[in-house]
Amino acid sequence: MLAVILLGACTENDQAARQPIDLDTAAARYIELALALSLIDPHFVASSYGEADLREQALATPRSLQEISAAARDTANDISASDASEDLLDTARRASLKAQLTSVAVRADLLEGRRLPFLEEAELVFGARVPELDARAYILELHSKIDRIMPGQGLLVDRIDKFRRNFIIPRERLPAVIEAAVAECRRRTYAAMELPEERLEIEYASGVNWLTFNEFRGNGFSVIKINTDLPVHIDRALEMGCHEGYPGHHVSNVLKERELVEARGWKEYTVQTLFSPQTLVEEGAASFAVELAFPPAEFVAFERDVLFDLAGFDRAQARRYFEMKRLLDELAYADIEAARRYLDGEWDAEFTARWLINYRLLSPERARQRLAVFDTYRTFIAAGYLGRRSVREYVDRHAADDGRAAAWQAYRDLLTRPVLPENLRN
Numbered sequence: 001m002l003a004v005i006l007l008g009a010c011t012e013n014d015q016a017a018r019q020p021i022d023l024d025t026a027a028a029r030y031i032e033l034a035l036a037l038s039l040i041d042p043h044f045v046a047s048s049y050g051e052a053d054l055r056e057q058a059l060a061t062p063r064s065l066q067e068i069s070a071a072a073r074d075t076a077n078d079i080s081a082s083d084a085s086e087d088l089l090d091t092a093r094r095a096s097l098k099a100q101l102t103s104v105a106v107r108a109d110l111l112e113g114r115r116l117p118f119l120e121e122a123e124l125v126f127g128a129r130v131p132e133l134d135a136r137a138y139i140l141e142l143h144s145k146i147d148r149i150m151p152g153q154g155l156l157v158d159r160i161d162k163f164r165r166n167f168i169i170p171r172e173r174l175p176a177v178i179e180a181a182v183a184e185c186r187r188r189t190y191a192a193m194e195l196p197e198e199r200l201e202i203e204y205a206s207g208v209n210w211l212t213f214n215e216f217r218g219n220g221f222s223v224i225k226i227n228t229d230l231p232v233h234i235d236r237a238l239e240m241g242c243h244e245g246y247p248g249h250h251v252s253n254v255l256k257e258r259e260l261v262e263a264r265g266w267k268e269y270t271v272q273t274l275f276s277p278q279t280l281v282e283e284g285a286a287s288f289a290v291e292l293a294f295p296p297a298e299f300v301a302f303e304r305d306v307l308f309d310l311a312g313f314d315r316a317q318a319r320r321y322f323e324m325k326r327l328l329d330e331l332a333y334a335d336i337e338a339a340r341r342y343l344d345g346e347w348d349a350e351f352t353a354r355w356l357i358n359y360r361l362l363s364p365e366r367a368r369q370r371l372a373v374f375d376t377y378r379t380f381i382a383a384g385y386l387g388r389r390s391v392r393e394y395v396d397r398h399a400a401d402d403g404r405a406a407a408w409q410a411y412r413d414l415l416t417r418p419v420l421p422e423n424l425r426n
Contacts, residue, residue: 020080027268049218069108076101096418103276118340122379127277128421185241192408216253248286284387334360
């Protein structure tokens, strides 16, 4: 309903005065508006490449948030209707462009001060509904399971934090561990799918509020950035390698560049944003990537037999550590619950931090960091959770009982065509 209202914001007279535009024109306007918004909101565009003339135009003619919002809505409304000769991919592109343009308008409205309840904002920005669970009952059941495998006495959060500290990769060993993880993610991806020529590098950063980040720079080249200010636990190595690299964001961008930008001329895919329906699909695919490349037993085996040695950890602790990790991963919904209550004004910062410590089982330091993420990225916290679940269900449904090869093919199909969250249900 909200999306319909936004897209119908222009008057009948405005509609009559403007002419329908083709998809390539709409794509050019989308890029210009996304880049214009990124001048005001540096978090909006995750990466962009090519299209130097549009970038220069955006820099040369800064726009206000109101102007960006109005122009994005107008462009979405002006996109010409489909005709009988249009193929299915072009129809999907049309829907995707309208959704992306709407996301620009919505983000501009939010930056200007418009506020919606968390669940409505998440649905409007990312195009998917957050399930409402009995969060407390769900969380306490997981606490009970974690408590049974955690050694020692005292508060559960303190025992977890003490245990996990033993598995922080030493800074001097971090490059060797990460490089080995990325190499194995790459090997498994290449064994399952063909890729165009590509290249990936790893950089280390500080002074930022994220743990890892992928920046695609075009011509098949990505940089994975890792924040060394934050502790990197051993389980994150393979997750980083798959999520940011193979077969996650890097592979997604490489395939889109080859098959959509170069082969079809769809320039909108030269810009990756953090707040849109496309984001939910991209984040979902990247988050699911580790499950695709490493079934649970293989994940544990590679971490234990290869990465534990490189990090200098005791293999005998691996089984307990990864059982704890599996249960903590299931607590991810607690992040959404905390963000919802905090951003809706039901809880203040102090109460939310305590809740994250007591229920999400984060250390006080990590709870404060999570609050900073809520403040900056708002409902983005829901994108990975919803996306991963939706992509997993989509791949499982399309692969059925045909095995791993079919799962990889279904996953690749998602990366090489316009997909909205609603399409993942089909």
